[in-house]
Amino acid sequence: MSARRPELSRRGFLTGSLLVAAGTVFTTACGTDPTGGSSSGAKTTLNVWYHAYGEAGTQQAVLRYATAFTKANPDIAVKVTWVPGDYTAKLNATLLTESAPDVFEIGDFSEALARRGQIAALDDVYGSAKSDFNTNAVESVAVDGKLYGVKMIDDVMMLYYRKSALSKAGITPPATFDDLVAAAKALTTDKNKGLFVGNDGLGDSPSIAAFANGSDLVTPDGKVAFGSAQALEALTGLKRLHDDKSLLLGFTTDWWDPAAFAQGVVPMQWGGLWSMPAVSKALGDDFGVLPWPAFKAGAAPVVRVGGWTSCVNAKGRNVDAAKKFVQWLWVGQSDLQKDFAESYGFHVPPRTSVAASAQKLSAGAAKETVELAAKYGKHYPGTWDTAVSSTFNAAAKITGGQGDPAALLADAVKKAQSEIDKQLGR
Structure with a gap:
C-alpha cells in the first residue's frame, strides 16, 4: 500500500475518498457508491469518515487499518473519506x-445523536472487552444505560509548568487554587505573564474551575447544574487571575498549541497531552504536569478528558457490517489501537490494558498524565453542544468583572436549559 502513496497529491487525498477492497487501495474511489457494491466484487461497501487529523502519518494509518480489515473480511470494502475544514x-x-x-468519528460525544436515532447502540460490539475500557470512556458514550460509541483515543488536558522557573522563584507546584493564583502572580514580570489558559483569558478554565469546586455542568437527567453555588464561587474566583493581570492574552497561537510554554513566554500553561512531544523536544525534562487544582478543601482537582469516538449510522443500509468494522478495529485490534494513539499524535488508548502496554506512556510526565486522567479525569456531558456551552461561556464574563455574577449565571442557566430540553424533546 505504501507504494501507492506517491501517486496521490496531498490536495487530492485531503479532499477526497479512497476505496479499500480485498486489501487493495483504488484511487478512483471518489465515484464509488457509498451505499454498497463495488468493482472489487465485495457485497458491501462501508463509507468511513475521519476528520483531517493534523498529525503526519494519520491519513496513511487509517488506510492501512482499512486494508487489514478487508483482508480479514474480503466481502466488505471500505471507502475512507478524509474530511477537511469544519468537520x-x-x-x-x-x-x-x-x-x-456508515461509520464516523465525533469529538466530544453528542447525546442528541442517540436521542434522534442517528447512531446505533453498540453494547454488542463491546462484548467482554467492556470492562477493559476506562470508566470515563464508557460513561461518556452512555445514554439511558446503552453505549452509543466506542472511544478511539483519549485526549487529556492539564497544566504544564516549568520546573526551573518555579524553583528559581521558590514556588512549589500549585496544589490548591489559591496556590495557583499566588504562583501566577509571583511569576508575572514586566516582560512575561505567569499563566496561559487561552487567548481570551478563559479557554477551558470556567468549566474546569466549576468541576474543581464540586459542581456538575449538566446532570445525567438533563438538568443544568452550572448554576450551583459552587460554580458561581469558582467563576468568581477566576476573576482573581484577571485582577492580578497574571494571564497571557492574545498570543500568536491559542492554548492548544504549546508554543507559549515551549518558547518560555509563560512558565505555566493549560494544554494537552498531544503537545508533550514538542514540549519535551524544546525543554527536555524541565517541565512537569499537574491537574487543575481543587478550588478549596473538600473538592478534587481536575483534568479534562476529551478525544474521538467511533459511531455507527443507525439509519444506514449497512449497520451490521459497520458494527463489524468498529468491533474489529477499536475493540479487537489492540496493536492498531496502540499505534493510532502513540505513533502519530500523542494520545491515551481508552482500553486500560492497551494504555498499560504503550511504551511512550510508561514513564515520566506522560505516565503521570495517564495516572492523573484515571484519578481526576472529567468529560463534558453529552448534552454539552455549542448552543449550551455558548450560554455558559457568555456567563463567564463574571471572570472579567462584567455584570452581576448571580444574574449572569441565572440567565445562562435558563437559556441552557431551554437548549437541552430541545435536545431531549421535552
Whole structure:
C-alpha cells in the first residue's frame, strides 16, 4: 500500500475518498457508491469518515487499518473519506441525507445523536472487552444505560509548568487554587505573564474551575447544574487571575498549541497531552504536569478528558457490517489501537490494558498524565453542544468583572436549559 502513496497529491487525498477492497487501495474511489457494491466484487461497501487529523502519518494509518480489515473480511470494502475544514458542520449536514457515512468519528460525544436515532447502540460490539475500557470512556458514550460509541483515543488536558522557573522563584507546584493564583502572580514580570489558559483569558478554565469546586455542568437527567453555588464561587474566583493581570492574552497561537510554554513566554500553561512531544523536544525534562487544582478543601482537582469516538449510522443500509468494522478495529485490534494513539499524535488508548502496554506512556510526565486522567479525569456531558456551552461561556464574563455574577449565571442557566430540553424533546 505504501507504494501507492506517491501517486496521490496531498490536495487530492485531503479532499477526497479512497476505496479499500480485498486489501487493495483504488484511487478512483471518489465515484464509488457509498451505499454498497463495488468493482472489487465485495457485497458491501462501508463509507468511513475521519476528520483531517493534523498529525503526519494519520491519513496513511487509517488506510492501512482499512486494508487489514478487508483482508480479514474480503466481502466488505471500505471507502475512507478524509474530511477537511469544519468537520462537525459537514457531518451534521450529511447525516440528514442519503449520503451519510456508515461509520464516523465525533469529538466530544453528542447525546442528541442517540436521542434522534442517528447512531446505533453498540453494547454488542463491546462484548467482554467492556470492562477493559476506562470508566470515563464508557460513561461518556452512555445514554439511558446503552453505549452509543466506542472511544478511539483519549485526549487529556492539564497544566504544564516549568520546573526551573518555579524553583528559581521558590514556588512549589500549585496544589490548591489559591496556590495557583499566588504562583501566577509571583511569576508575572514586566516582560512575561505567569499563566496561559487561552487567548481570551478563559479557554477551558470556567468549566474546569466549576468541576474543581464540586459542581456538575449538566446532570445525567438533563438538568443544568452550572448554576450551583459552587460554580458561581469558582467563576468568581477566576476573576482573581484577571485582577492580578497574571494571564497571557492574545498570543500568536491559542492554548492548544504549546508554543507559549515551549518558547518560555509563560512558565505555566493549560494544554494537552498531544503537545508533550514538542514540549519535551524544546525543554527536555524541565517541565512537569499537574491537574487543575481543587478550588478549596473538600473538592478534587481536575483534568479534562476529551478525544474521538467511533459511531455507527443507525439509519444506514449497512449497520451490521459497520458494527463489524468498529468491533474489529477499536475493540479487537489492540496493536492498531496502540499505534493510532502513540505513533502519530500523542494520545491515551481508552482500553486500560492497551494504555498499560504503550511504551511512550510508561514513564515520566506522560505516565503521570495517564495516572492523573484515571484519578481526576472529567468529560463534558453529552448534552454539552455549542448552543449550551455558548450560554455558559457568555456567563463567564463574571471572570472579567462584567455584570452581576448571580444574574449572569441565572440567565445562562435558563437559556441552557431551554437548549437541552430541545435536545431531549421535552
